[in-house]
Amino acid sequence: MMRVVSAQNTEKLAFAGLWLCAAIVILPVLGIIVVLAWRGASALSWDLIGGGPHSLLAPIVGTILLVALTGLIAAPLGVAAAVYLSEYSRGGTLVRLIRLAIVNLAGVPSVVYGLFGLALFVVLFQFGRSLLAGACTLALLVLPLVISTSEEALRQVPGSLRHASLALGASQWQTVRRVVLPNALPGIITGLILSIGRAAGETAPILFTAAFYSLTDPFPNSLLDPILVLPYQLFVMTTEVPNVAPATKWATAFVLLAIVLGMNLVAVILRARLRGSRRW
Amino acid sequence: MPDSQPENILRPPGEIKLETKDLDMYYGNFQALTNVSIAMPSRRITALIGPSGCGKSSFLRCLNRMNDVIEQARVDGQVLLDGRDIYSEDTDVVALRKRVGMVFQRPNPFPMSIYENVAYGPRLHTTARGAELDEIVERSLHAAALWDEVKDKLPQTATDLSGGQQQRLCIARVLAVEPEVVLMDEPCSALDPTATFRIEELMTELMENYTIVIVTHNMYQASRVSQYTGFFLMGEMIEYNHTEQIFENPADKRTDDYVRGRFG
Numbered sequence: 001m002m003r004v005v006s007a008q009n010t011e012k013l014a015f016a017g018l019w020l021c022a023a024i025v026i027l028p029v030l031g032i033i034v035v036l037a038w039r040g041a042s043a044l045s046w047d048l049i050g051g052g053p054h055s056l057l058a059p060i061v062g063t064i065l066l067v068a069l070t071g072l073i074a075a076p077l078g079v080a081a082a083v084y085l086s087e088y089s090r091g092g093t094l095v096r097l098i099r100l101a102i103v104n105l106a107g108v109p110s111v112v113y114g115l116f117g118l119a120l121f122v123v124l125f126q127f128g129r130s131l132l133a134g135a136c137t138l139a140l141l142v143l144p145l146v147i148s149t150s151e152e153a154l155r156q157v158p159g160s161l162r163h164a165s166l167a168l169g170a171s172q173w174q175t176v177r178r179v180v181l182p183n184a185l186p187g188i189i190t191g192l193i194l195s196i197g198r199a200a201g202e203t204a205p206i207l208f209t210a211a212f213y214s215l216t217d218p219f220p221n222s223l224l225d226p227i228l229v230l231p232y233q234l235f236v237m238t239t240e241v242p243n244v245a246p247a248t249k250w251a252t253a254f255v256l257l258a259i260v261l262g263m264n265l266v267a268v269i270l271r272a273r274l275r276g277s278r279r280w
Numbered sequence: 281m282p283d284s285q286p287e288n289i290l291r292p293p294g295e296i297k298l299e300t301k302d303l304d305m306y307y308g309n310f311q312a313l314t315n316v317s318i319a320m321p322s323r324r325i326t327a328l329i330g331p332s333g334c335g336k337s338s339f340l341r342c343l344n345r346m347n348d349v350i351e352q353a354r355v356d357g358q359v360l361l362d363g364r365d366i367y368s369e370d371t372d373v374v375a376l377r378k379r380v381g382m383v384f385q386r387p388n389p390f391p392m393s394i395y396e397n398v399a400y401g402p403r404l405h406t407t408a409r410g411a412e413l414d415e416i417v418e419r420s421l422h423a424a425a426l427w428d429e430v431k432d433k434l435p436q437t438a439t440d441l442s443g444g445q446q447q448r449l450c451i452a453r454v455l456a457v458e459p460e461v462v463l464m465d466e467p468c469s470a471l472d473p474t475a476t477f478r479i480e481e482l483m484t485e486l487m488e489n490y491t492i493v494i495v496t497h498n499m500y501q502a503s504r505v506s507q508y509t510g511f512f513l514m515g516e517m518i519e520y521n522h523t524e525q526i527f528e529n530p531a532d533k534r535t536d537d538y539v540r541g542r543f544g
Contacts, residue, residue: 090351160388164450167346168401168457169378178400179390 036257040250048251056255058218062131062227063259065220066210067200069135070142075192077139078146082188085147086154087176106144111204113141118208132223134210141205142195149191153184186274190267197263201256203231213240230256288519288531289318292508297322297461297491298343298380303357305338305347305515312338316357316517318510325483325492327502327523330512331538336495337385339512340463343493344380345373361461378405380461381454386470387446389438389453394430397438397449401457416456424452425482444475451482462486464494468501480505499539503527511535 037044048056081098089095117137127133157180165175181188199205211232218228234252237244298320305313313335320326328336338347345366347353358365366376378401389397398417402408408416417434421427426448430441438449447467454462464483468476483492483505496502502509503523510520511532519526519535530536 158388160384160386161390163346163349163384164388164390164453165400166349167344167377167382167384168404168453169374169376170400170404171374174404183391 032257033261036250036254040247040252040254042247044251044254048248048255055218056230056233056252058228059230059233059252060255060259061219062229063200063231063256065131066134066138066206066227066229067196067263069131069223070138070199071192071196073135073139074142074146074196078143078192078195079150079188081143082147082150082154083176083181086151087180088172102144102147105140106148109204110141110202111207113137113205114208116140117205122209128224129209129212129226130224131210131220131227134206134227134229137205137209138199138202141202142199145195145198146192149195150184150188153187153191154180156187157183186271189274190271193263193267193270197260197267200263201231201260203235206232207235230259288521288535289517290508290521290525291319292321292324295322296320297362298493299358299360299363300339300342301358301360303339303342303355303359305335305342305356306352306354307338307350308352311515313342313515316515318517318520320491320493321508322491323487323489324508325487325494325506326508326510327506328493328495328510328512329497329499329502329538332497334512335515336512337465338515340382340465340493340495343461343463344377344382345371346377346382348373378457379459380463381457381459382463383447383450383454383465383467385466387443387450389441389446389449391437391439393435394438394441394449395434398452398456400453405457420452420456421449423455423486424448425478425485426452442475444471444478447471447475447479448482451479451486455486459490461491461493464492466495466497469497476501499527499541511538513538 085095085098089098114137117133117140121127121133121136122129125133127136161179161183162175165179166172170178203211206229210227211229212226213232213236214228220227230252234249234256237249237252296319299318301317303313303316304311316335316339328339330336341347342355342359343366347355355367357367359367361376361380365371390400392400395417398420399413402413402416406416418427418431421430426445429445430449438446441449447470451462451467468479471479480501483494486492494502494506506523508520509523509526511518511526511530511534513534519530519532521531526535527539530539
């Protein structure tokens with residue numbers, strides 16, 4: 001009898017401990033949002049995207065352009081690589097090398113991506129400090145994430161569907177295109193949005209490759225123009241420009257966070273929607 | 281390794297559709313099939329029986345080269361379809377699988393509509409679209425004895441059908457490609473008795489136009505539907521003969537033990 005009671009107590013203790021740890025995970029997220037909203041609220045008005053000297057319109061537009069272009073570059077590359085690894089490769093040295101490269105790419109600090117992007121895209125390819133160079137650099141940064149989430153999504157598609165297709169005389173490519181990819185798409189898109197959402201908040205990779213600070217000519221006219229972006233805007237406002245109202249900085253941070261969380265939310269909703277319609 | 285015993289391997293009379301000669305198969309270092317040589321007659325049902333792991337499913341997958349999909353699987357010997365070796369260099373595997381269709385153990389409809397499942401093969405292999413494609417879909421569903429049950433819900437998702445209906449849909453999907461041979465890998469093992477009965481009825485109907493090879497765990501099923509039966513044990517073909525012969529008067533003691541339920 002004693003043992004049973006003590007087992008129950010241990011169970012309660014374990015439950016409480018685990019619950020606490022899980023709750024602690026939520027705290028920073030909630031904390032960041034609440035603090036930013038509260039501090040930024042007073043500056044959060046339509047004036048922010050209006051004409052003022054610290055208007056966020058250009059940085060918001062720049063961030064969206066940068067993120068979209070990053071996605072356009074990273075998606076085909078990453079998904080194609082994932083399809084190769086998951087559907088075509090049969091092990092071997094090359095595949096092991098590719099996987100090793102992906103793992104290592106994921107571990108490279110983001111500032112190194114920035115310097116690499118500067119050397120390769122800005123200088124060597126002569127893109128200059130530009131939207132294009134920044135998007136290429138960010139695409140490299142998110143590529144490992146896009147590949148691994150896409151591969152995971154592809155692996156979720158049951159092998160029996162591939163076999164059914166092959167046994168009907170479909171080629172490998174027809175099987176991939178008509179059966180595997182459509183069924184993996186929800187997972188791939190979700191992974192893509194989450195990966196790119198992460199890129200939206202990165203500062204170091206765009207520091208040398210895309211971002212600039214300008215009050216006179218903030219909008220890019222071509223892919224080869226530099227852009228204002230929220231993370232860099234925030235960085236400059238806090239370190240270099242005097243006399244910026246603190247509330248403006250808070251508001252900028254809040255808008256940046258809202259964009260990133262918004263993208264995550266879209267990904268989560270999309271996943272729930274698309275998952276619901278698929279069963280096997 | 282003892283040789284397979286040729287005296288217990290019948291060569292059926294009439295036209296031979298599929299034939300294996302000294303077929304060996306390996307998964308890495310494991311030998312799954314040893315020296316299997318049997319001839320499967322045209323427009324008949326050949327059943328392959330044997331205990332789990334005896335190699336009968338591996339053998340079946342040699343016949344449409346589905347083993348190619350499995351890493352480390354390797355095949356030696358010949359598989360002749362209408363006298364031509366399907367393992368020869370110049371074989372187009374895609375064309376082969378169009379001629380030799382396969383129904384799997386578990387129903388595996390695509391998560392698409394009933395219509396799209398059946399239309400999948402014809403869309404790949406023919407230019408039929410619109411009314412012409414509708415016609416193929418209807419004909420295939422009729423042939424698989426499923427039309428009356430699904431004719432009003434063709435746009436619905438195939439995965440909403442019952443297990444037995446799903447399996448008949450998979451058969452319809454194979455028939456839509458107009459194969460010459462249909463391989464069935466324990467097609468009823470996931471189905472209830474009623475659904476099993478319907479599939480067995482269907483097989484007998486299909487025999488008029490197709491050569492059928494079925495792997496089954498169920499000896500009663502083999503005796504009910506097939507004309508020829510082969511008994512596999514440990515990767516070898518122990519005995520191959522008319523189905524009645526195998527079940528009523530087998531030549532090999534091991535066959536006798538198995539069909540009388542003494543092991544396996």
